[in-house]
Amino acid sequence: MKIAIMGFGVVGSGVGEVVTKNQDILVKKCGEPIEIAHILDLRDFPDSEFRCFTKDFNDILNDPEVGIVVETMGGVNPAYEFSKKLLLAGKSVITSNKELVAAHGTELLQIARERNLNYLFEASVGGGIPIIRPMFSCLTAGEATDVFGILNGTTNYILTQMFQKGETFDNALRAAQKKGYAEADPTADVEGHDTCRKIAILSALAFGDSVLTERIPTEGITKITAEDVAYAEKLGYSIKLIGHATKAEDGGVFAAVFPAFVPKSNPLAGINDVFNGIIVKGEDLGDVMFYGRGAGKLPTANAVVADVVDAIKHKGVNIIIKWNEYKPENQSEGKLQKYPYYVRFSGKAVSGLEGCQIVTFDEEEYKNEFAVITKPMTETALGEFVAGVEGMGGKALGKLRLIGE
């Protein structure tokens, strides 16, 4: 089987490495050798062992012997246009591109389905952790009720540093950048955009309806303070950036990204550093968790190559992955969605807040503040609650949801 790679960055070059190194194993698993016929990249790689570089997409599109193309370019354009042309030309496409899958997965999956091809994207979420395939093929029967994921290694590393070393957000971010875990412009990670794309994909797989990333309320971790960490520790919680997708009470699917208090008894709380973890909850499923290194050149490349193997095994047969086209009414605004909240206030602790837990510290620097853990309530109700407490003299300094009790 001849394949092509589009985009020879970290993951793309990893795919080259894995395919070359594991030829013997791959022949055993596929029944035929895998040959890399073209590598598309605008850059030059004079020192590469590969000799099949091209800067012209048509070299791949027009090569009738290429049956499978690996897209590790990232970004929506031109990856979308290329992927669509390749599928229309009868080639299966394997991708690690979460942005593209979140934006155009519905359409690309449909084209693949109509032509008995495959569009596979195991590497788009959770790096080397098998999560996409279990979601569509193992957790079929009882419908899931919730997906909770720690889906971004960079932010999880930063939060772990804040908890374990008492670092501020800024210092922890710098440490992550030094280690190569965070980019010079860390916006996509720390503002939650990366997690947003991934929870959009998991939501579509779990509930069968496409959601728009633009409509997913997305909050990052930049506002988490040392005080929030102290309250979490005191109460037996960790703080994690969570992608959450759930069947909302209004009948639609609600997906959101937010930092949350997670009780230490929940296995997500123990996922530290750059690791990722995804819990799928369902009435009849019990909770199932998937855990592993959520990024990294070779684990991610391995996930891509596993998809290539699956596409070879399924030549001429579509592996049915299907979710419905986006319809506005199927994506909930979450107005009825209830979470317990942690709210930190300045001032003296107030009393008489029904169903709430009040938390204070004895230390001098915490003398003029307190925190409240509320019962589960909607965001609107929380607004009223906060206004009420502020009316008694305090001022809200920060708030976070609680999940996974």
Next chain:
Amino acid sequence: MKIAIMGFGVVGSGVGEVVTKNQDILVKKCGEPIEIAHILDLRDFPDSEFRCFTKDFNDILNDPEVGIVVETMGGVNPAYEFSKKLLLAGKSVITSNKELVAAHGTELLQIARERNLNYLFEASVGGGIPIIRPMFSCLTAGEATDVFGILNGTTNYILTQMFQKGETFDNALRAAQKKGYAEADPTADVEGHDTCRKIAILSALAFGDSVLTERIPTEGITKITAEDVAYAEKLGYSIKLIGHATKAEDGGVFAAVFPAFVPKSNPLAGINDVFNGIIVKGEDLGDVMFYGRGAGKLPTANAVVADVVDAIKHKGVNIIIKWNEYKPENQSEGKLQKYPYYVRFSGKAVSGLEGCQIVTFDEEEYKNEFAVITKPMTETALGEFVAGVEGMGGKALGKLRLIGE
């Protein structure tokens, strides 16, 4: 699609329940309704909602409309004979029967493959945790180096009680029996036989060669004492019953079942109560862990039904799961396999044991004993080591391997 169920016990009746309750979801996922046409069981179920019971296997074998049969009978006979006849008659078979898969999986998979049918067994390991399918379809590319699993909920519950409540093995076993987690005759669980069958299946999937359960060294948890627990706690370890499969240094695959010290930093150490967890390690994979409730009627039934759905989606197409027939030389005796060991000795702590850590307690009742954590060594070397220490006056009271550092 008409299906049949053989064996209407906990899992089989759960399959009936899941199929009935989720008809709408299943139609959406399969494209056609699933109808239960026959249920084979020697018992009578006068109060069941189902009206299609039979005591005659031929009613299923000879019904040309039945394309998929669920085997939830357990045991090797007559499940083996029935499954083989069904596959030879052109019907796909879905099973939760770990004993049968471990004993005859190679042959049944081959029959299915030759006839473009499917023999699927997701529910045979880990209950509702998706592990079989990720093993054969996601972790394809870089070959795994190790599989470590907590595969038996009963023993994990007992060990958790011993750690968290300070119970003796006998009391913890009785508690497990009271809760319905352990059977009246708990041998298959506490002696490790159940774990042995499951690690045999995972080993075949991970390394591609069938292994004989009779040749898997299998040690249960009946000899674990309160003192072992105390030493583990002091050193920051948990004790878990582990199924381990690995590429051995002699070129074969070594599979074994044994209770082991697991450091608290390893995610397996945090898996408590009846939960199961499986770590797959590979050079290029990073560690991947699967976690969830390893048993339970509905989670296990859901795994069976997910396989039924997959078989419907793959009508006429074999989902390639392949491992080689058993060859004696491919299963290692593990003679070169090295583990660090914990060994508890009576007597006064000896000194001068190179590369070893000596552990003692100040408490009165531990005055006349000590423990040693050795460097990694073969079982033969350990025998010599123990003999050496005993020559200095101590006597070995117990020993356990260490894994997952």
